[in-house]
Amino acid sequence: MIKRSMFDKGLCVFPSMIVKVLSRRTIAFPVYLLIFAGSIHATEQPKIIAGPYLQHVTKTSITIMWETDTPSLSMVRFGKSRFLPKGKNSAPLDQQVSSTETNTIHELVLNNLEPQTDYFYQVHSHNNGKQGVESKVLTFQTAVKDTSPFAYVVMGDNRTYPERFKKLAEKAFAERPNFVLNVGDVVSNGANKKEWITEYLAPASELMKRVPTYVAIGNHERNASWFYRYVSYPTPENYYSFDYGNAHFTIVDSNAKLVPGSKQRRWLEEDLASSSAKWKFVAHHHPPFSSDADDYGNTSVESSRRGDPRVQSLIPIYEKYNVDVVWCGHIHDYERTWPIRDGKVDQAKGVIYIQAGGGGAELENFAPTRSWFTAKVLRNWQYCLVTIHEGTFRMMAYDIDGRMYDFLELKK
Ligand SMILES: [Fe+2]
Known part of the structure; x- marks a missing residue:
């Protein structure tokens, strides 16, 4: 950085002092001038x-x-x-x-x-x-050629606990991924401007200055204007798609309307239908399949829907267009499903759903009984690494201490 003199640094505090000093009405006029000049000078030196x-x-x-x-x-x-x-x-x-x-x-x-x-x-x-x-x-x-191997990291729900997110972001960067996909809830309250720096940009700065990042907007972002100011994705930004290597990524806003006939749902169908990529991935914040203890029915006293009904309505679209993996978060732990089609496990043609919400926020509990769709659960902070080359997909999931606890390979 260009060096700033001590004089410049000292003057930077003056604007916040002006109100206090003026309210006392005791200060001599020439001092006002000096302070005013100082505040102007300070604004000329951006930081x-x-x-x-x-x-x-x-x-x-x-x-x-x-x-x-x-x-x-x-x-x-x-x-x-x-x-x-x-x-x-x-x-x-x-x-x-x-x-x-x-x-x-x-x-x-x-x-x-x-x-x-x-x-x-x-x-x-x-x-x-x-x-x-x-x-x-x-x-x-820049993005790799269509035939080249590449790697991406998936993490999410890093909000509220920047120290844990920092540790996970450092581990993510250590993998040297081509990009990072965050499944949302990157801040506690998206309307609170300062959290975009303290909870998201600062803890992950070493990663984000060298690796492009994508976010699937979460409920905690609150669709606030700061989301649109602090990120830059294809329009309209709360949902969008992009290609990388031989894969297509479709990012859905699971807070917004998804009912049949809605603008986003029509877009989702058209987006998936128009892609001829070898691999198709979808990401949105809320999970269609989840074994959480109490978000979809309190499993200690009643039945659970075991997933978010709004995004469960998208499952037929994912099956129709042969999506390979749907990434999600919202529930603060890890869960991978078996490949699923028509409401049952279909190892040949199913869609896999991976909830990767262990990015730092407080952990949640699983229902006491295993769900029919569960292939693997982990109650810990975590991130996932995906590597792809041509028809080979590999996913390695790591906990916050770097231990690999899940592995998935797909071939096509
Ligand atoms: Fe959430």
Whole structure:
């Protein structure tokens, strides 16, 4: 970062002091002027308070975001990884994109990139090139070619306990995935702006500055405007789809309308019908199949629906379009189902549902009896790693201490 003088840092506290000082009405006029001048000077020196972090990545583009404490212009310098001429020892950043308007939450798209290629990047925020701040030089990789192997991590429900999420995010980054899919509830209250930094962006910063992340919006995000400001996905962002390698990912908003005839349900059908990808994955926050103890009926005294009825209505669509795995969360532990079709286990043609809600929030309990669909449960904080090459899918699920407790291989 560009170094700021102690004088600049000291002046940054003045705006919050002004109200207190003025209310006393005892301060001399020249001192007001000094404080006012100081507050203006302080706003000219933006400071990065979140990010940078990577969002939607394709074979030829990526979105980079960050936040500054004061409105400023945005610029990203970037360049392709390459061997340097002898004597040079800094990353080549020979291209740049910039905005013409000032923002606090910055979002720039880098286009015309090469597939499956490593790049260096550095974000800058400045006021007309005078006072500025810049990040370290960081890295990203564009999406792989359709025939190449790739890996992604799935985690979710990290809200409220940033220390646990930080530990899991570090483990996720240690896997060096191509991207991360978060099944939602990334913050306790999506309307509370500061939680987007304290609960989501800051604990996972080491991961998110180098690995693109996708979120399936949870109920705790509350469909708040901050969700749309802090993330960047294909429109309309609360539901969207993307391709990566030979796979198609469809992200559903399970808080929004899903009844027959609803806009999102029509979109979901069209999206799945139009994809010819080898692998099809769906993600949404709420689980169609879950052995939770009390969310779908209190299993100590009554029957349970063993899953969320609203998303259970989507099961025929998943079966019709041969979705391979549906990822979900909401319940704070892990559960994998057998392959399911027509309400029973069908190992040849079934859809597998994996609840990966052990991202940090308080753990929940399972019903005391095993569900007919359960293949594996784990009551612990956890994340999943998926690797794919051509017709081979492998999923390894790890607990917060790095122990692998589940493994799944699919071939087609
Ligand atoms: Fe939830």
